Amino acid sequence: MRYLTFALPKGRLATKTMTLFEKVGFTCEEMKGDSRKLIFVNEELKLKFFLAKATDVPTYVEYGAADIGVVGRDTILEERKNLYEVLDFGFGKCRMVVAGPKEMEAKLKQNELIRVATKYPNIAKDYFNNQKNQTVEIIKLNGSIELAPLVDLSEVIVDIVETGSTLKENGLVVLEEICTLSARMVVNRVSLKIENKRITKLIEDLRKALSEKEA
Numbered sequence: 439m440r441y442l443t444f445a446l447p448k449g450r451l452a453t454k455t456m457t458l459f460e461k462v463g464f465t466c467e468e469m470k471g472d473s474r475k476l477i478f479v480n481e482e483l484k485l486k487f488f489l490a491k492a493t494d495v496p497t498y499v500e501y502g503a504a505d506i507g508v509v510g511r512d513t514i515l516e517e518r519k520n521l522y523e524v525l526d527f528g529f530g531k532c533r534m535v536v537a538g539p540k541e542m543e544a545k546l547k548q549n550e551l552i553r554v555a556t557k558y559p560n561i562a563k564d565y566f567n568n569q570k571n572q573t574v575e576i577i578k579l580n581g582s583i584e585l586a587p588l589v590d591l592s593e594v595i596v597d598i599v600e601t602g603s604t605l606k607e608n609g610l611v612v613l614e615e616i617c618t619l620s621a622r623m624v625v626n627r628v629s630l631k632i633e634n635k636r637i638t639k640l641i642e643d644l645r646k647a648l649s650e651k652e653a
């Protein structure tokens with residue numbers, strides 16, 4: 439039997455992902471410790487787990503370095519890789535929004551040329567150019583996106599909002615909602631064919647574990 443390999447996200451989604459996989463018996467004791475190791479193997483079940491940066495998960499899965507990955511829907515939309523999205527885990531819930539100072543509300547509606555700072559240039563471009571038919575200048579940043587309108591780098595931002603406290607503490611508001619987000623399971627296209635039985639069973643087990651949690 440070949441190894442079934444998983445690219446799991448480090449960071450925010452890590453704990454909930456590990457807990458869920460543990461529930462369906464897809465785990466490995468070593469992974470629970472406080473280690474800097476990046477690959478864990480369960481010899482008995484022929485499973486391999488990689489711990490990757492969340493934004494890199496789709497890359498590992500598209501190239502087949504991992505059969506299966508767990509990643510936020512924002513990363514799937516931004517990275518536009520060729521893979522199957524097979525399951526919504528329902529955790530890691532947040533929203534992709536256009537945010538900025540309250541005064542920008544009117545300017546946004548007037549279709550003026552504005553600057554948009556974001557960690558998600560593809561999502562921002564798609565939203566403004568294709569959905570709203572509005573020409574904007576996209577400025578790519580890597581973090582602390584809320585800073586951009588405060589220092590006049592941009593008029594608005596496209597970013598993730600969860601509790602809303604980062605926006606609030608910086609005097610910004612949600613101006614428009616682009617979409618809702620949560621953690622998803624993605625599968626390599628070839629793996630889904632050659633490992634169909636094992637992967638389909640895993641999806642069923644995960645679904646069951648998720649619905650038991652909700653009940």
Ligand SMILES: Nc1ncnc2c1ncn2[C@@H]1O[C@H](COP(=O)(O)OP(=O)(O)OP(=O)(O)O)[C@@H](O)[C@H]1O
Pocket residue numbers: 448449450451491492493509510511512513530531532598599600601619620621
């Ligand atoms: N408040 C939040 N901020 C950012 N992401 C969130 C939040 N709540 C849930 N998420 C989800 O968690 C995923 C992983 O976020 P995480 O910050 O761990 O990794 P990242 O996007 O690679 O960021 P970083 O560059 O900070 O490492 C996001 O892609 C998103 O789907």
Ligand SMILES: O=P(O)(O)OC[C@H]1O[C@H](OP(=O)(O)OP(=O)(O)O)[C@H](O)[C@@H]1O
Pocket residue numbers: 580581582583584597598599600601602603604605
């Ligand atoms: O609505 P909230 O609960 O306040 O969460 C949203 C904030 O969290 C994320 O930033 P993160 O902490 O990942 O840091 P970053 O700015 O370095 O991306 C996101 O980019 C927002 O800034």
